[in-house]
Amino acid sequence: MRFTKDHEWVVVEGDVATIGITAYAAEQLGDVVFVEVPEAGKSVKAGDNLAVVESVKAASDVYAPISGEVVEGNAALGDAPETVNDQPEGLGWFAKIKVANPAEVEALMDRAAYEDFLGTL
Amino acid sequence: MSDENLKTTPLNAAHIAAGARMVPFAGYSMPVQYKDGVLKEHLWTRENAGLFDVSHMGQARLRGVSPLSAFEEVTPGDFIGLKPGKQRYSVLLNKKGGIIDDLMAARPDDDGLFVVVNGACKDNDFKVIDDELAGQVRIERLEDRALLALQGPKAAEVLAQHAPDAAGMVFMDARAITAFGTDAIVSRSGYTGEDGYEISIPASEAERVWNTLLADERVKPIGLGARDSLRLEAGLPLYGHDVDETVSPVEADLAFSVSKKRRDARDFPGASRIAKELAEGVTRKRVGFVVLEGAPAREGAEIADEEGNVIGVVTSGGFSPSLGKPIGMGFVPPAYAELGSKLKVIVRGKAQTAEVTAMPFVPHRYVRKL
Structure with missing residues (x-):
């Protein structure tokens, strides 16, 4: 699992990356009440808006950590947005992206580096 | 405004000890939520009793020869008709009939009017009142008092244990009484749509009263996040968001705050606009x-x-x-x-x-x- 400073995570299997937000981010957001995930076929560049996650209070953007074409958005979050709180680094994933440039994944933080980063916040 | 410039309420240490997430609000560092989070805090208040620190709000006494009739010069409410022991919701109006702030004004005793206004507006509100009513009323801002709100279906049974003198109060009653062993101004009101009370107490007693209430298992601390979602569900406008100085009480669906007597007399700021809106629509x-x-x-x-x-x-x-x-x-x-x-x-x-x-x-x- 790789991480961004915006608290997204990426897991690559084959040439598909699954993307979600970290447990830290989910805790900071509070109770998630609505999630908007991208549709298959959408092309994103690293740093683009990928999804939106909303708590009772506010809406927050989820950014694409890497570039590629969306192959699937997590439709299950439509009926069960609370999954983002319950299993942020598992069933609460947002989207799967076909990896355009594997070097972008390599450039992300590993868990130890991400935890060091959290320690600075 | 940097965090260093934020004011704190008398309950600041208690919020931090309770695990609150503090945010800037109306110039104060305020708890937006505690450990349970907005959703659970909201539902707790609807089912039990929620305790809110609203000490950032502006409390004042208006005293003078005839403070009730003077207050009618800046509001469209029937304050001459406000009986002792009662509270009224009203709006402070500018000359164009726009809302400067919304407020509660009460007669908890015979000591003039007790007024509570929004925290973000309080300095301007009291300046407007002072300017408009100079020579008629003297404003004493009660900055040495905290304000708590106890809201929810279990609020009454909780408060009864600490404030026997609140027995018999109904919605929009206000009394200066001894509660929690200190001098309190209690009104049966709030901004969540639930039954409940707002309780003004000396700042020096705030932490003791707060902890006394939280020792009751029916009571949990509730942050501003849930206060906002509760008032939204209750259909209550939030000043600075749903209402501002351009909005009239008629546009804001607050025409009930323009009393019958005052409609007929047309003797309040912006009366011509408001009378026209009432007659012809908005x-x-x-x-x-x-x-x-x-x-x-x-x-x-x-x-x-x-x-x-x-x-x-x-x-x-x-x-x-x-x-x-x-x-x-x-x-x-x-x-x-x-x-x-x-x-x-x-x-x-x-x-x-x-x-x-x-x-x-x-x-x-x-x-x-x-």
Whole structure:
């Protein structure tokens, strides 16, 4: 699992990356009440808006950590947005992206580096 | 404003000890939520009793030869007719009939008027009152007092244990009594739509009273996040968001604050505009809506008709924890203000269908008689 400073995570299997937000981010957001995930076929560049996650209070953007074409958005979050709180680094994933440039994944933080980063916040 | 410049309430240490997430609000560092989070805090208040620190709000006494009639010069309410022991919701009006702030004014005793205004507006409010009523009333700001709100269906049974003198109070009663062993000004009111009380106490007693209430298992501390979602469900406007200096009480759907007597007398600021609006109607009106499908439409989102023409704007919006769906308030022309009217709310470029809905979204549970 790789991480961004915006608290997204990426897991690559084959040439598909699954993307979600970290447990830290989910805790900071509070109770998630609505999630908007991208549709298959959408092309994103690293740093683009990928999804939106909303708590009772506010809406927050989820950014694409890497570039590629969306192959699937997590439709299950439509009926069960609370999954983002319950299993942020598992069933609460947002989207799967076909990896355009594997070097972008390599450039992300590993868990130890991400935890060091959290320690600075 | 940097964090160093933020004021704190007398309960600051208690909030931090309770695990609050503190945010800047109205110039104060305030708890937006505690450990349970907004959703659970909201539902707890609807089912039990929630305790809120609202000490950032402005409390004052207005004293003078005839403070009640003087107060009518800046508000459209019938304050001459306000009986001892009663409280009234009102609005401070500018010369154009726009709302400078909304407020509560009460006669808890014979010591003039006790007024509570919004924290973000308080300095300006008291300056306006002082300017307009100079020579008639003297304002004493009660900055040495804290203000707590105890809200929810179990609030009355909790308070009864600490304030026997509050027995017999109904909605919008206000009394200066001994409660929690100290001098208190208690009103049976609040801003959540639930039964409950607002309790003014000396700042030096605030932490003791706060901890006394939290020792009761029916009571939990509730942050500003849930205070906002509770008042939204209750259909109550939030000053600075749903209402500002350009909005009249008629446009804001607060015409009830313009008393019959004053309507006839037309003797309040902006009376000509307000009388005209009452007689001929308005060009925009505050309405409530439910988003039928899609994301919450939040403050600033455009409201469009079914053809996509922009007709208004969302002034408050979010997710209703009690109803499990997005709700909001906004301004639309009267032709679209009928209950059941279909609107489009534009969220991130998407037009989502919404329907004009009666407010409150969640029924008020005020105790009007015992």
